[in-house]
Amino acid sequence: MKNQPAVIQLALLGLLLMLAAPAAAETLVLDDLEQYEFAGTLMGRGEFFKAVLEYERLLHFFPGSPLADEATFGIGLAYDGAGEHAAAGDVYRGFLLEYPDSELLPEIRLALGRSLALRYRYQDARRELETLAGEEPPTTASGRAAILHGLTYLPVDDFAAAGESFSWAAERFTDEPAGELAEVLADLAGRRDEVDTLSPIFNGFLSALVPGLGQIIAGRTADGFIALFTNALWIGGTVWAVSEDEIPTAVVTGLFGLSFYVGNVYNAGEAAAELNRRRIAALTAEIVTEVRAWERENGTGVTLAPEVVEP
Numbered sequence: 001m002k003n004q005p006a007v008i009q010l011a012l013l014g015l016l017l018m019l020a021a022p023a024a025a026e027t028l029v030l031d032d033l034e035q036y037e038f039a040g041t042l043m044g045r046g047e048f049f050k051a052v053l054e055y056e057r058l059l060h061f062f063p064g065s066p067l068a069d070e071a072t073f074g075i076g077l078a079y080d081g082a083g084e085h086a087a088a089g090d091v092y093r094g095f096l097l098e099y100p101d102s103e104l105l106p107e108i109r110l111a112l113g114r115s116l117a118l119r120y121r122y123q124d125a126r127r128e129l130e131t132l133a134g135e136e137p138p139t140t141a142s143g144r145a146a147i148l149h150g151l152t153y154l155p156v157d158d159f160a161a162a163g164e165s166f167s168w169a170a171e172r173f174t175d176e177p178a179g180e181l182a183e184v185l186a187d188l189a190g191r192r193d194e195v196d197t198l199s200p201i202f203n204g205f206l207s208a209l210v211p212g213l214g215q216i217i218a219g220r221t222a223d224g225f226i227a228l229f230t231n232a233l234w235i236g237g238t239v240w241a242v243s244e245d246e247i248p249t250a251v252v253t254g255l256f257g258l259s260f261y262v263g264n265v266y267n268a269g270e271a272a273a274e275l276n277r278r279r280i281a282a283l284t285a286e287i288v289t290e291v292r293a294w295e296r297e298n299g300t301g302v303t304l305a306p307e308v309v310e311p
Contacts, residue, residue, distance in 0.1 A: 006018055006152065009271060021305035027110065027282035036055075036058055036074075038054055038069045039054035039055045039071070046081070048082035049081070051078040051165070055072070055074045055075045055078065056071075059071055066097065070104065070272040072094070072098070072099070073095065073108060073129065075091050076089075076108075076111060079303075080111070085116075085118045085119045088111070088115045089119070091152055092108050092109075093112065095108050096112075097213055098140055100169075103136065106139035106140050106142070107140075107301050109129035109131075109145070110129070110132060110141040110148065110301075111302065112198055113126075113128040113132065113145060113149075114148060117148070117151075117152045120155075125152050126152055127298035129145045129148050129149040130145075130149055132145040133169070133172075138172075138173070142178075143169065143172075143177070143182075144302070146168065146173065146178065149165050149169075150162045150163075150169065151165075151304060151305065154284050159192035160189075162185075163192075166182045170182040170186055178296050181291070181294045184290055185291070188283070188287050188290065191283060192280070192283060197275075197276040198218060198272035199272065200273045200276075202272075202292065203217060203267045203269055203272035204216060204265045204272075205267050206268065207227065207268035210228070211227045211230075212224035212225060212226070212227035212231070212264065212268075213268075214267075214271060215264075215268050217272075218275045219271070219275055220271045223267065225262040231257065231260055231261055234257030234260055235257055237257070238250050238253045238257055250271050261302050
């Protein structure tokens with residue numbers, strides 16, 4: 001009986017394993033709703049790639065689940081959230097083929113249009129959104145599709161087209177939340193002509209006459225005085241070299257001075273263009289803020305103005 005302690009230990013170990021088996025089995029039981037909610041939690045944390053894995057796990061273990069279409073939609077949204085808009089678009093297109101009778105189809109088409117816009121494929125996005133917005137009878141996503149259609153014109157500074165799109169949406173969806181938002185956005189887009197802008201060419205011309213003047217007008221006061229001082233220094237050096245018959249020195253300082261002078265003119269034009277971009281961006285931000293406030297109030301699904309994430 002020398003091995004009696006070992007036998008007892010093995011028996012105890014076997015008993016422990018038998019007791020632990022039901023608990024282990026319980027941890028392996030999967031529930032599609034819990035899996036879906038867990039993936040949604042990851043989405044809320046911004047852990048998009050982990051969310052993709054959990055949604056795919058649901059589809060793998062529960063292919064016939066009533067949540068399968070929502071999980072597939074979640075995969076697309078997770079890819080969009082991670083900045084992988086091409087992958088998201090593939091998921092949305094696959095959804096249209098795999099779940100042709102799903103109630104989520106309007107949201108999927110809206111998400112597809114948004115994904116195309118986030119890839120800068122504005123023409124393709126507008127075609128998709130225009131079809132959805134003009135559908136008869138209107139779907140649950142038609143009003144938002146019309147709004148998003150107008151938003152796609154803002155990145156290319158076509159506020160006139162955006163205003164037309166918003167106005168059309170306001171008329172089509174009168175007395176609906178989307179129509180009320182469209183009316184507000186149309187008014188904001190119409191303010192584009194009120195934005196004060198500078199002509200880059202004229203601003204460069206001013207700095208050609210007086211180095212640094214264009215920069216100062218564009219709000220770059222420090223750059224303007226630096227340009228004025230630097231050009232005055234090179235011009236003065238060139239004049240002094242000529243007066244002293246130091247021709248080689250005059251040639252060198254003149255060439256350097258010319259390069260600084262040309263750079264000063266170019267910089268003045270760029271300063272004007274940058275000022276214009278900032279002022280237009282401020283108006284765009286005002287429109288986007290209005291959209292996000294409307295979404296918070298109305299609790300819509302696919303956000304029309306997401307925070308852009310670079311892949």
